[in-house]
Amino acid sequence: MPDWCHTEPKAELHIHLEGSVFPQTLNRLAHKKGLPQVAEDFYDFRDFDGFNQCLMHVLGLLTTEEDYYRLALDFTDRQASQNIIYTEAFFMPYLHLVNGGHFEAIKQGLEAGFKEAEAGRQVRVRLLFNLPRGLDREAGFKTLELIEKYKWDRVLGIDLAGKEGKGDIAPRADIFAKARSMGLKTVAHAGEFSPASQMAETLRLLKPHRIGHGLSAINDEKVIETLIKTGVCLEMAPTSNLLLGAVGDISDHPLPQLLQKGVKVVLNTDDPAFFKTSLNRELDLVHNEMQVSEKDLKRLIRNGFEQAFGF
Template sequence: MPHPSVAKAELHCHLEGAADPALVRRMGRKYGLDLSGLFAADGSYAWTDFTSFIKAYDGAAAVFRSFEDFSELAETYLAASAAEGVIYTEVFVSPDFARRAGISYADYLGGVSAGMDRAEANFGIVGRIIPLIERHHGPEAAVAAAQTAVANLLPRVCGFGMAGDERLFHPREFAPAFKIANEAGLPLTSHAGELCGPESVQDTIDSIPVKRIGHGVRSIEDPHLVRRLAEEGIVLECCPGSNIALGVFPDFASHPFVRLRDAGVKVTLNADDPPFFRTSMGREYAIARDAFGLGEDDLLAVTATAIEAAFCDEATKALLRSRAGLPRDFARD
């Protein structure tokens, strides 16, 4: 693991995708659910490709059904992250998921926020929440999700985003939903450039005023796009462990994290759906050290970039800089 003095900050994690298998099994027993096929022999989640990953993700997510369940999920993930030196994390939640799970969005969101409250009080880690569109449900559902999000702006809600299958629909079709969120004061992010190539990123930044892109790593295939990302200061929420697990790149030697950084693109490290990809924030920083050759100052610069790109308020950023031991202008050097 990286030196414990390197504080870590995460901008890209799907809450249900962060559910530890042991917690999911316990919740399954609580509700008397049949979870056969969800786990491999070693106790990890069983999946082989993107389609089976989504099925496993949905199976694990389905065990969380109440305010208390989501509170425990959030607290458990943040506590585990804090043990690895994470001082800040933003998690994605979905109004569409709450509807499908049969829980009110207010209870869903309130549970997550309550869990974050306990994690911050007990472990010092600061948590924030980003509601998002599930792209594969289409533009009309996206507008409804945005309306739900802006009607429930708890203090820990800090942004708005989009995940889901980027092969479906054009980003411009989601502009009305993002407009609702943006006009409510929520900064924007969107997944792009993971399953699809650089045109997905290009179309997204042309259509939606995003400050960050989830993944975005396939931007490396278009030098003009790489220059644009650098010039416009659009931050990439990179998830190397996820990218290798899902076959976006064959190995870490092929991953463009360092090339993007060296081209002036702002890059961060994130765990995405950590137990599904056998990763964690500690492992992501270890990958950057061992596979990408980043030293302690390089890793601290990644954390500084994440803090500057975080969707939280300036007072929280100042606290995080202090806790990370960053000089005020570190990320701007």
């Protein structure tokens, strides 16, 4: 990767807080609770089910205000170390509540960590609350109630996340409509493991401002036309897609083609701890392995700021 990429100010728009807890942090949390340590290869899963097992382990270790403070502090420091000056991070509050957490403690811990890490330097973190597909519609409405009740200005909107399934879009259309009526921004994971037809349904029914992943768009010119016409941006994360099996080989990744067709694309890490990656590594990957030019690297970085909701 060209040297300038390391020092260039960057934005990241598709990164999960819970997927950014590296083994060192996990072990600090486990030690405090008298729980077993994890090995360095803890995140060496082979499929989406293995990914979810790791996620549930992380959730089980995040239980106190201090834990969330440490999560936010470590996360922001790591972003700043790559000169990522603006981040919109995903967080799934409802799963934490189901796991026994209390939202007041979660909010206070995260806010304290973010504020401390942001103080005195040009780095900001904003949040988008995930609606997990694995939970019912009530989880979506309950998440909107949290946003309405607590008036946390760090929260910009919502995202539909989790393993895609047939028929999981239409039941959430009214949740997304309510979110828009509340002035919230909306994102939906789509086209990662599902066909372009389901991505088209997501665009039509949920009307998201951005799409997470969107790989299958390359298979449908009408979907590509819709993305270009509406300006909906794709948040792409090549290493994530490779390790979860959404693409068989990095050379099969559609990012370069979609970029050349005029689709707005931003580059991200998704779950950097789980996938052992960083935004600088992703830039290196698309340049060296996917033949994305330096000009288009600059375009990807610029898109990160232009497609941000709160920069």
